[in-house]
Amino acid sequence: MSDIEVIVGRIGRAHGIRGEVFVDVRTDEPGRRFAPGGTLRMGDKRRPATLASVRWNRGKLIVSFAEAPDRTAVEQLTGELLYDHVPEAELPSEKDEYFDRHLVGLVVRDHTGAERGTVSEVLHLPAQDVLQLDVDGEERLVPFVSALVPTVDVAGGFLQLADVDGLLEDVE
Template identity: 50%
Template sequence: MSVEVLVGVVGRAHGIRGDVAVEPRTDEPEVRFAAGRAVRIEGSPRWLTVVSARDHSGRLLVRFHEVEDRNAAEALRGVRLVVDVDPAERPDRPEEYYDRQLIGLRVLDAAGTEVGRVSGVAHLPAQDLLEIDTGDGQALVPFVTELVPDVDLDQGQLRLADVPGLLSAGEAETSDEDGD
């Protein structure tokens, strides 16, 4: 059984030969968009075969065998590209994870109490953020070792560091000095 994974979103056409800009949604665009690889249009049985992919002014430009001209390229604008992967597939380095592996994990505080579940991963220029549903709303936690020291995919959980206010923005310390 395989898992469908989003790898990119098609943007504007580039030139007249059918090249398109693709916004990668993968940490491995050089693998997912390598010449000869195929991607599928989400929600469709239609596959596109990569002829070439290159960086151009900070954008990924891709030419697909099935896209012969600018009109065909423009018709793809906004299309989400997916691949089917083996759910057991993991990144090469043990400290790296695919989004699909993190989403749904139970989130434990430093004491081992379940405090929520990972609902998404936001990829920002500075760092990745885990989106955690806490039951009281959503918290964003930087996905760095100092704040998320333990990820256990086999147990379906991750553990947060003991950092006050990590799951609630603006959490105030309370004290008895205010006369109560």
């Protein structure tokens, strides 16, 4: 079984003087990806980033890295992406949850079953996740909620939209 590389976070600003930083989490399963003693890869060169400590404070993830023991060292890391290798076949821990890599590329069908486009990206916005669709070369955004996207068949390679005006075309 092969592994794939996924982005799990972005290093934010330093916190305190002990080498801790805030992390903008980019994974639905931070408990799986950010475990004390675990190693992630960091930046364009994919340098190792060993998690020395991991804690939550008021809903924000704060970590320290063995390779950056003080504030001066971690300030140099601000903005770096964090990567992890995961088994390609790994599934989310909850039913009806999907990893972005499972959704991007799916065929988009309208309520009648007609193929209308593909999922080009999953946007993680503060209010909810949104699917960016490519419909005949035009970008459409659809909130990823069951009322609008009632069917997701990853194995079948498609998702089907509800019968709602304006999802795939402009309404006059």
